[in-house]
Amino acid sequence: MVNVKPLGIFASCLLLVALIFGAFGCDKEATTQKQPADPTAKVKKSASAGEVTLVLSETDRQYLIGVARKALETWTREQKSYQPKDVPAHLQAMRVNRVFATLYKEGEWRGCVSAKGKSIVPATVQSVINTCRDRRFKDPQPDELDRFRVELSYLQPKELIESKDPATIGTELEPGVHGIILDHKSGKRAFFLPYVFVKKQRTTVTWLERIAKKAGLPKNAWLSPEASLYRYNTINFIEDVPNGRAVDLYRYKVELDQVEAGSVEAAIERSVAWFAARKQENGLLLSGYTTDHKPMRTGDPRLQLMAAMALGYQAESAKNPALGNDVRHLLDALKEYVVPGENVAPVWADNDGEDLEGTLIAAELFTLSGAPKDRQPRVKALGEALRDMLKEVKSLPENGELLRDLPNYAVFTLANLAAFTKDDDDKAFALRFYSKNWKPGRAWSLAAASAIALLSEQRPHIEAVRKEAEALMATQYTTATAPYRDYIGAFKSPHPPVTVEVALRLRGMALALFVLDAARQPALLKSMALATRWLLEQQFTEISAFYFHSYKDAVGAFKRDILVNTTRLDDTAAALLALTEIHKRVGPRLDATFAAMTEELKK
Numbered sequence: 001m002v003n004v005k006p007l008g009i010f011a012s013c014l015l016l017v018a019l020i021f022g023a024f025g026c027d028k029e030a031t032t033q034k035q036p037a038d039p040t041a042k043v044k045k046s047a048s049a050g051e052v053t054l055v056l057s058e059t060d061r062q063y064l065i066g067v068a069r070k071a072l073e074t075w076t077r078e079q080k081s082y083q084p085k086d087v088p089a090h091l092q093a094m095r096v097n098r099v100f101a102t103l104y105k106e107g108e109w110r111g112c113v114s115a116k117g118k119s120i121v122p123a124t125v126q127s128v129i130n131t132c133r134d135r136r137f138k139d140p141q142p143d144e145l146d147r148f149r150v151e152l153s154y155l156q157p158k159e160l161i162e163s164k165d166p167a168t169i170g171t172e173l174e175p176g177v178h179g180i181i182l183d184h185k186s187g188k189r190a191f192f193l194p195y196v197f198v199k200k201q202r203t204t205v206t207w208l209e210r211i212a213k214k215a216g217l218p219k220n221a222w223l224s225p226e227a228s229l230y231r232y233n234t235i236n237f238i239e240d241v242p243n244g245r246a247v248d249l250y251r252y253k254v255e256l257d258q259v260e261a262g263s264v265e266a267a268i269e270r271s272v273a274w275f276a277a278r279k280q281e282n283g284l285l286l287s288g289y290t291t292d293h294k295p296m297r298t299g300d301p302r303l304q305l306m307a308a309m310a311l312g313y314q315a316e317s318a319k320n321p322a323l324g325n326d327v328r329h330l331l332d333a334l335k336e337y338v339v340p341g342e343n344v345a346p347v348w349a350d351n352d353g354e355d356l357e358g359t360l361i362a363a364e365l366f367t368l369s370g371a372p373k374d375r376q377p378r379v380k381a382l383g384e385a386l387r388d389m390l391k392e393v394k395s396l397p398e399n400g401e402l403l404r405d406l407p408n409y410a411v412f413t414l415a416n417l418a419a420f421t422k423d424d425d426d427k428a429f430a431l432r433f434y435s436k437n438w439k440p441g442r443a444w445s446l447a448a449a450s451a452i453a454l455l456s457e458q459r460p461h462i463e464a465v466r467k468e469a470e471a472l473m474a475t476q477y478t479t480a481t482a483p484y485r486d487y488i489g490a491f492k493s494p495h496p497p498v499t500v501e502v503a504l505r506l507r508g509m510a511l512a513l514f515v516l517d518a519a520r521q522p523a524l525l526k527s528m529a530l531a532t533r534w535l536l537e538q539q540f541t542e543i544s545a546f547y548f549h550s551y552k553d554a555v556g557a558f559k560r561d562i563l564v565n566t567t568r569l570d571d572t573a574a575a576l577l578a579l580t581e582i583h584k585r586v587g588p589r590l591d592a593t594f595a596a597m598t599e600e601l602k603k
Helices: 017-025 058-078 089-093 120-132 142-147 166-172 204-214 263-277 301-318 321-333 356-368 375-391 406-421 424-437 445-456 459-474 499-512 518-537 549-554 569-585 589-602
Strands: 043-045 099-105 108-115 148-155 159-161 179-184 189-192 227-232 234-239 246-248 338-340 346-350
Touching (some): 058 089, 058 120, 058 234, 058 246, 099 120, 108 120, 120 148, 166 204, 179 204, 263 301, 263 569, 301 356, 301 569, 356 406, 424 445, 459 499, 459 518, 499 518, 499 569, 518 569, 518 589
Antiparallel strands (some): 099 108, 099 148, 159 227, 179 189, 338 346
């Protein structure tokens, strides 16, 4: 009997405890300059007099971050307010609504307080001084100034949310885009900057209760007619290094204006290095991080096999014997989880017998990579094991314990296995299985159809690839007017896109490129470029990981999604497999597409 447990082996990780502490303890969390996701939201511009819409040039940002640094140094060393000279005339006249300064000491949050003023420069200075005096922390000391970074957040005009219905409010507040203000007639007020409000972390009601308590009011005070709720955007930037230049702040993702030459290769190198750093004494890899960024336990060995698969494919593609040796060591560490079957077929054992999902993952590993020992006999044994297992199954479950779309993944794996063995029986079985079990519009659909078309070269199968590719491209976010502009390049789904699902579809596109005729390839290349760009934005880099010291060891991993900053082996393994596929099969062909796409996105 085949046993595949329901999907959901791991719950999605949320935000760091340290991050949440900062969010709840102050008026601050990191923001980005994004447009509201839903322009039809039922809000109206505040009637408050004197609010202005700020527009800051790159030169303005560099000047203001320099003022903030001088304000920090002057106050810390002399307990005096910095008085900048030669302030540009347009900044002297520029008014400001409110500015928050935030300090980070070696990446750790160390205070956040705001200031108001008639002019942007003195308000910036005062916000830094206020933050230096934040009562929750020890004041910065002169001998540690080179360990601090300064961040500035300038509030744009607030917009009144007229509804008191949590469901309606939830549609008018987009995480990471909108901050929240609660203003009470008693004079009490509280702020949450964007990214404090994260839908996946709390319900809308919970956040409204928290901001009410933060203002010193009863938790249900937001419901009172005397309380007004507003949303707002910010302009937000930070020193890239202590006393450095200003860079736009994206705590959760780095938005790429363009994909530079070598970006895919660099992402692959970072991924491989991250895997190397995950190795434990027992040879297995850490599976990722918990909500407070502590290492997760090793977890399901299928995750380990997925990592071995990605590393093995990269070792094969790059002709890297050292990496291949690392894969063999990882597989040796998995011996305690594997029950050798006949002809050394790695069939996973559980309480109820064979595990189809694990065997499929193992089969893909051995067909993709030459790193494992005894490759030929293992592939042969895997093929026999899979045929025996699949013959007993009347209907495959939709999802495995780790993988979505198990039927199409089985088609994909069987086709690759038959292509590797060049055995007529393996080929015939793969084609029969495809005819009975392949389903369109799923995570693995395009990859499975492409693998079958490459195996058979039959016109009906090629036509299935064309239809599936066109359907997939039609679901892709392609312009800045999409409901979620952060998702450009990803694919529409009932939930926010996650790295592993985009990577699966991207692998399918890379395979389909070799099935479709030349006339259809440019459109597919453009979609591949968009998806690759989105995938690269999901990788932790020095820019996206320096805000908290504990994120340093995340560099190279891929984020679970764009709002919840967590890492798992399956995300990074899937991304590495996709990038390796692209680099191997497409390589330089994407360069011109990236350049054209960059110009189009700028418009």
